[in-house]
Amino acid sequence: MRALVTGAAGFIGSHLCAHLLACGDTVTGIDSFTDFYDPARKERNLRTLTGSPGFSLHRADLLTADLAPLVDGADAVYHLAGQPGVRPSWGAEFPLYTSRNVLATQVLLEAVRQHPAGKFVYASSSSVYGNAPVCPTAETVLPRPVSPYGITKLAGEHLCELYRQTFGVPAVSLRLFTVYGPRQRPDMALARLLHAASNGAPFPLYGDGEQTRDFTYVHDAVTAMREAARSAFTGIANLGGGSPVSMKQAISTVENIVGPVEILPLPTGPGDARHTSADITVATRELGYRPRTTLHDGILAMAREHPRP
Numbered sequence: 001m002r003a004l005v006t007g008a009a010g011f012i013g014s015h016l017c018a019h020l021l022a023c024g025d026t027v028t029g030i031d032s033f034t035d036f037y038d039p040a041r042k043e044r045n046l047r048t049l050t051g052s053p054g055f056s057l058h059r060a061d062l063l064t065a066d067l068a069p070l071v072d073g074a075d076a077v078y079h080l081a082g083q084p085g086v087r088p089s090w091g092a093e094f095p096l097y098t099s100r101n102v103l104a105t106q107v108l109l110e111a112v113r114q115h116p117a118g119k120f121v122y123a124s125s126s127s128v129y130g131n132a133p134v135c136p137t138a139e140t141v142l143p144r145p146v147s148p149y150g151i152t153k154l155a156g157e158h159l160c161e162l163y164r165q166t167f168g169v170p171a172v173s174l175r176l177f178t179v180y181g182p183r184q185r186p187d188m189a190l191a192r193l194l195h196a197a198s199n200g201a202p203f204p205l206y207g208d209g210e211q212t213r214d215f216t217y218v219h220d221a222v223t224a225m226r227e228a229a230r231s232a233f234t235g236i237a238n239l240g241g242g243s244p245v246s247m248k249q250a251i252s253t254v255e256n257i258v259g260p261v262e263i264l265p266l267p268t269g270p271g272d273a274r275h276t277s278a279d280i281t282v283a284t285r286e287l288g289y290r291p292r293t294t295l296h297d298g299i300l301a302m303a304r305e306h307p308r309p
């Protein structure tokens, strides 16, 4: 398959590119190397990819790039470029979220409409649910985001559905639940936790630690993304790890693997959902999805890149 991956230099995008190449696909990546976190980390994310036969990278912003030659003839467009992060999405940063998550998605869908490509796979988010009334949460539950980030991811999903229903763009939105693994974004909880455990720095814990997350190992997530591109399925599917745990449990797993962590308790921020838990019936049925990596094994893989001094 010939694939286009937006956000190719990011955490999940770089894992997806590696997986596609390992499956024999030809991959064109596009990334603008935003400064949300140190762009040098993104260069490192790409280290194993650059030079691989079958991989090429465009350093460009979706909002200004000439997308026609990139989407034309692609068998799959994986749209991962975006502005992540719940807490910074309040206040003055919101325009970054609307331009990178909503406007960029619309521009890409327009390019795909005018130059039909194969499947369009959108990296949506569990944050669209907000504080869901039912856990595990199925796709039929009415999304009610509790953060500006969640609003923009939901708007991206609605655009995918709109272009699917109006113009026949074969779009799939995958609602990813807290993806983790090696090279995880440095602002995310497990990356901060492993950093704290290996460096002795305190770990800022927001809330009482009883909030739960359905941690999803990155290789399980990108495997399902490729299956979504190959399947006939269109619409919306959850991708969760299958066994939600509390932050306290996640902390004790890291402590067992790496060592003690000093906790710095902080109040819950606005926008933090209390519990996330995916009903993965649709992904299992339509994509053959089965999360394979336990939290223990996934954290072990992350710990290898955080050696204790």
Ligand code: NAD
Pocket (backbone or CB within 6 Å): 006, 007, 008, 009, 010, 011, 012, 013, 030, 031, 032, 033, 034, 036, 042, 060, 061, 062, 063, 079, 080, 081, 082, 083, 084, 099, 100, 104, 123, 124, 125, 126, 153, 175, 176, 177, 178, 179, 180, 185
């Ligand atoms: P990331 O920040 O590591 O990757 C996103 C990449 O997109 C970055 O490399 C950035 O430079 C690039 N980018 C942003 N705007 C761009 C634009 N206009 N043009 C070109 N490139 C642009 O984040 P991630 O954690 O890998 O997340 C990838 C996607 O998955 C995002 O859309 C995010 O909303 C979604 N998602 C992530 C998670 C998670 O747990 N990490 C959960 C749910 C959804």
